[in-house]
Amino acid sequence: xxxxxxxxxxxxxxxxxxxxxxxxxxxxxxxxxxxxxxxxxxxxxxxxxxxxxxxxxxxxxxxxxxxxxxxxxxxxxxxxxxxxxxxxxxxxxxxxxxxxxxxxxxxxxxxxxxxxxxxxxxxxxxxxxxxxxxxxxxxxxxxxxxxxxxxxxxxxxxxxxxxx
Amino acid sequence: xxxxxxxxxxxxxxxxxxxxxxxxxxxxxxxxxxxxxxxxxxxxxxxxxxxxxxxxxxxxxxxxxxxxxxxxxxxxxxxxxxxxxxxxxxxxxxxxxxxxxxxxxxxxxxxxxxxxxxxxxxxxxxxxxxxxxxxxxxxxxxxxxxxxxxxxxxxxxxxxxxxxxxxxxxxxxxxxxxxxxxxxxxxxxxxxxxxxxxxxxxxxxxxxxxxxxxxxxxxxxxxxxxxxxxxxxxxxxxxxxxxxxxxxxxxxxxxxxxxxx
Amino acid sequence: xxxxxxxxxxxxxxxxxxxxxxxxxxxxxxxxxxxxxxxxxxxxxxxxxxxxxxxxxxxxxxxxxxxxxxxxxxxxxxxxxxxxxxxxxxxxxxxxxxxxxxxxxxxxxxxxxxxxxxxxxxxxxxxxxxxxxxxxxxxxxxxxxxxxxxxxxxxxxxxxxxxxxxxxxxxxxxxxxxxxxxxxxxxxxxxxxxxxxxxxxxxxxxxxxxxxxxxxxxxxxxxxxxxxxxxxxxxxxxxxxxxxxxxxxxxxxxxxxxx
Numbered sequence: 205x206x207x208x209x210x211x212x213x214x215x216x217x218x219x220x221x222x223x224x225x226x227x228x229x230x231x232x233x234x235x236x237x238x239x240x241x242x243x244x245x246x247x248x249x250x251x252x253x254x255x256x257x258x259x260x261x262x263x264x265x266x267x268x269x270x271x272x273x274x275x276x277x278x279x280x281x282x283x284x285x286x287x288x289x290x291x292x293x294x295x296x297x298x299x300x301x302x303x304x305x306x307x308x309x310x311x312x313x314x315x316x317x318x319x320x321x322x323x324x325x326x327x328x329x330x331x332x333x334x335x336x337x338x339x340x341x342x343x344x345x346x347x348x349x350x351x352x353x354x355x356x357x358x359x360x361x362x363x364x365x366x367x368x
Numbered sequence: 369x370x371x372x373x374x375x376x377x378x379x380x381x382x383x384x385x386x387x388x389x390x391x392x393x394x395x396x397x398x399x400x401x402x403x404x405x406x407x408x409x410x411x412x413x414x415x416x417x418x419x420x421x422x423x424x425x426x427x428x429x430x431x432x433x434x435x436x437x438x439x440x441x442x443x444x445x446x447x448x449x450x451x452x453x454x455x456x457x458x459x460x461x462x463x464x465x466x467x468x469x470x471x472x473x474x475x476x477x478x479x480x481x482x483x484x485x486x487x488x489x490x491x492x493x494x495x496x497x498x499x500x501x502x503x504x505x506x507x508x509x510x511x512x513x514x515x516x517x518x519x520x521x522x523x524x525x526x527x528x529x530x531x532x533x534x535x536x537x538x539x540x541x542x543x544x545x546x547x548x549x550x551x552x553x554x555x556x557x558x559x560x561x562x563x564x565x566x567x568x569x570x571x572x573x574x575x576x577x578x579x580x581x582x583x584x585x586x587x588x589x590x591x592x593x594x595x596x597x598x599x600x601x602x603x604x605x606x607x608x609x610x611x612x613x614x615x616x617x618x619x620x621x622x623x624x625x626x627x628x629x
Numbered sequence: 630x631x632x633x634x635x636x637x638x639x640x641x642x643x644x645x646x647x648x649x650x651x652x653x654x655x656x657x658x659x660x661x662x663x664x665x666x667x668x669x670x671x672x673x674x675x676x677x678x679x680x681x682x683x684x685x686x687x688x689x690x691x692x693x694x695x696x697x698x699x700x701x702x703x704x705x706x707x708x709x710x711x712x713x714x715x716x717x718x719x720x721x722x723x724x725x726x727x728x729x730x731x732x733x734x735x736x737x738x739x740x741x742x743x744x745x746x747x748x749x750x751x752x753x754x755x756x757x758x759x760x761x762x763x764x765x766x767x768x769x770x771x772x773x774x775x776x777x778x779x780x781x782x783x784x785x786x787x788x789x790x791x792x793x794x795x796x797x798x799x800x801x802x803x804x805x806x807x808x809x810x811x812x813x814x815x816x817x818x819x820x821x822x823x824x825x826x827x828x829x830x831x832x833x834x835x836x837x838x839x840x841x842x843x844x845x846x847x848x849x850x851x852x853x854x855x856x857x858x859x860x861x862x863x864x865x866x867x868x869x870x871x872x873x874x875x876x877x878x879x880x881x882x883x884x885x886x887x888x
Contacts, residue, residue: 214670217677221782225827228785232717232818258819306710311816423759449761460756464744477663477762526760 241291243327244272247301247314251336252283255303260313261287268293271314284330287314295331296321302335312337374437376401376562377422377530382431383586384417391417392428393586399530399579404556404563406573408608409583415566416457418583419534422564423454435530450478453523457535459515461507461522467494468503471522478526493525494518496555513544520551524559531556533565537572545569549576570609574598582608651765651846652839655773658766665771672775676737676838680783683732688787691724692716692794699795700803709805713813716795717788721818721826725788727878730833733783734870738841741772742866745845746859754846769842773835780834781827788826825885832877837870844869 207215252274261269269289277284289295298319305312316331325331377399384392391414399405409415420426422433424445433440435448462470471490475481481489494500497517507515516536523531533552537545549572556563567573573580574594582590582597582605590597590605597605607614659665699715745768748754757764792814800807844851844866848858851865 210674211670213678214674217681218673218778218782220681221677221779221786224785224789225782228721228788228826229820229823232721232815232823260816311711423755425755425758446761449759452759454756454759456752456756458752460752462748462753462756463751474760474762477757477767478760480663 242269242288243291244286244288245295245325245327245329245331247285247287247331247334248277249283249285249301249303249334249336252285252303252312254305254312254337255285255314256312259311261289261316262313263293263316263318268316285314289316294324297323297325297329298333299325299331300333300335301331303337305338374434375399376436377564378432378434379418379422380432380434382418382421382433383429384414384421384426385429390586392421392431394431395583395586395588397581397588397591399562399564402560402562403578404553404565404576405579405581406577407564407566407581407583408568408570408573409566410608411568413583414586415568415583416534419454419532419564419566422532423452424449450526451528452530452532453526453528455519455523455531455533455536457538459507459519461515461519463507466504466506467499467510467518467521470507470518471525474522474526490525493521496524496558497521497551512540513547516548517551520555524555524561527559528561530562530564533563533567535566535568537567537569545572552576570611584608647847648839648843651769651843652773652835655765655769655839655842658763658770659774661763662766662770665766665774668767668771669774672771673779675740676733676772676775676779677782680733680736681786683736684729684783684787685790687728687732688725688790689794689797691728691787692720692791692796693798694794695719695724695791696795696798696803700799700805709799709803710809711813712795712799712805713810713815714817716799717792717814717818718822720788720791720795721822722882723878725784725791726826726829726833727874729784729787729830730780730837730874731871733780733834734837734841734867734874738837738870739863739867741838742841742845742848742863743859745769745842746848746862749846749848750855750859765846769839769846772838772842776834776838777831781830784826784830821885825881828885829878829881832881833874836873836877840870840873841866 255271255274257271257273259271260267261271269287272286272288274283274285276282285301287301295316296319298321300317300319302315302317303312304315319333375398377397379395379397381394381396382392383394384390395414395418397405397407397418407415407418417426421428435444435452438444440448462473465473468487468490471493472486475486475489479486491500491503494503497520499514499517499521502510502514507518510518536552537548540548552563552565553576555561565573565577574597577594579592580590580594580597581588584604590600590602592600598609600606600609662668695716696712699712700709703709703711703715745754748768754764754768757767796807796810799805800810844862845859848862851858851861853861
């Protein structure tokens with residue numbers, strides 16, 4: 205049976221609509237939908253200000269996961285961040301996690317610098333060696349009052365501020 | 369009531385009121401199989417409501433409707449609707465569908481026939497009402513008489529046993545009134561359906577129908593053969609029947625008073 | 630005092646109940662309705678193909694203005710690189726579903742309410758019933774099913790053309806690096822944002838088309854008769870649909886955000 209004009213036009217719309225939905229889900233929602241198996245590790249930070257749930261986790265600049273959740277450890281008031289990373293990525297136990305910023309006030313993300321240990325982190329393990337986020341305001345404040353050394357220590361690459 | 373067997377349709381003391389307005393107060397009617405029964409009555413006496421109770425558009429407050437020996441209720445309603453068609457006063461044609469699509473719709477939605485069969489049967493119905501040349505026109509492109517015929521074509525395409533006509537001649541001139549009654553009679557004979565016609569056109573009804581009934585103030589005041597109607601001595605029947613004479617008298621009286629003054 | 634307050638409240642309650650029953654009846658009519666695919670196709674054409682131009686036009690302008698405004702604001706903080714995130718999240722989470730639904734109400738919903746209202750007015754609905762055809766099944770069911778399919782599609786198209794609009798004003802006109810814009814778009818939108826987007830679109834489709842059908846279907850119960858009843862029903866359909874869209878948007882957002 206030959207399709208009518210109405211059938212053709214309605215069919216055309218449905219085709220475009222499906223394509224649009226598919227593009228949106230695959231291209232934009234891909235981060236969580238596609239990408240294969242993941243596992244969760246934890247990292248303890250003294251300060252996570254600016255980091256948000258869903259933030260990127262990168263190794264050598266390549267996104268490999270997301271921030272799953274951020275909560276406070278009631279025992280010592282540090283922040284426990286759960287990171288969901290791709291499972292084919294085996295991270296040594298002496299891996300370092302640091303909170304970094306894109307640009308001056310851009311998004312916060314977690315950069316992972318894998319260590320050299322023989323044993324790897326298992327799901328649920330905690331990264332102990334961490335660098336917390338730089339509190340930009342206090343950094344500027346310290347710079348203004350001439351004692352920037354401590355801030356500079358905790359984030360040497362990002363804020364190579366020389367003492368005045 | 370001369371029939372020993374039960375008539376195709378029997379209405380027993382139907383009651384219906386809208387708020388404080390009592391429309392039907394115990395109306396009863398027998399419609400023998402194969403007959404053409406006309407329900408007469410002045411405007412606003414509940415003739416249409418009676419018909420709509422039959423068609424299931426209006427739910428009666430009390431009373432019984434028996435169709436083919438069975439009480440009409442929720443379980444038998446579907447069967448009744450398959451075997452009965454309703455012709456609206458306004459025709460109620462689907463104005464966004466062509467004539468052919470209008471006729472095909474009841475078949476499409478209530479039968480399992482194939483598209484090809486539906487087309488054949490619909491065209492056949494249109495042909496019988498001499499509308500096949502206009503099958504791709506929309507109802508608004510047809511004349512009033514053609515719309516009426518189209519509505520009838522849609523009503524008969526399902527091969528009903530009973531067709532209900534709601535004021536088929538309302539607002540038509542005498543010539544067209546005759547034509548409509550002729551049409552009803554002709555197709556009633558041809559397709560052998562039983563017809564109930566609600567109208568206030570006395571003369572045509574008396575000539576065309578097998579039985580007449582007079583509905584007044586919610587009750588059936590008269591029910592019988594047309595000849596019995598013309599000889600009835602009931603005051604309401606005679607006043608309805610002799611309305612022309614009454615008009616003649618009042619006109620004469622008015623002429624006299626205006627001549628006297 | 631109580632009576633003056635109580636009566637409109639009771640009427641509202643009754644109306645809500647009747648609309649709920651009406652919607653349930655329409656869905657219940659799915660197995661009983663014959664040749665539903667054909668009717669569905671027609672409804673998809675009405676809500677989909679016919680409304681596509683308005684969706685695309687409104688979508689591109691929404692994206693353009695988001696790009697301009699976003700660039701203007703972000704430029705003050707030197708964070709133009711976040712423009713893609715701003716445009717995409719606004720479109721996906723809020724503006725896409727809401728504006729697409731409002732446009733569809735304006736074009737398809739109002740036409741639907743008026744069409745069904747006229748069919749009620751000229752006894753076409755009564756005629757269907759006397760034929761033994763479920764009028765909800767014939768008139769409403771295909772529209773509701775179509776809405777569940779079409780609204781998410783239109784919303785997706787709205788978002789896509791909006792993203793392109795944001796790119797046009799942000800990159801093509803204001804000189805932001807296209808790669809920066811698109812990578813920000815891709816990074817910002819997550820699966821749950823899309824879930825929210827499509828949950829909203831589907832809900833809006835169902836509720837607005839149900840409202841418009843309902844108002845048309847019961848046009849004879851409202852104020853006035855004849856043409857005036859139909860016009861009143863159409864107005865009610867459009868106004869109430871728009872209010873419902875915005876109110877439900879708030880409800881869905883708060884539910885999904887706090888999960």
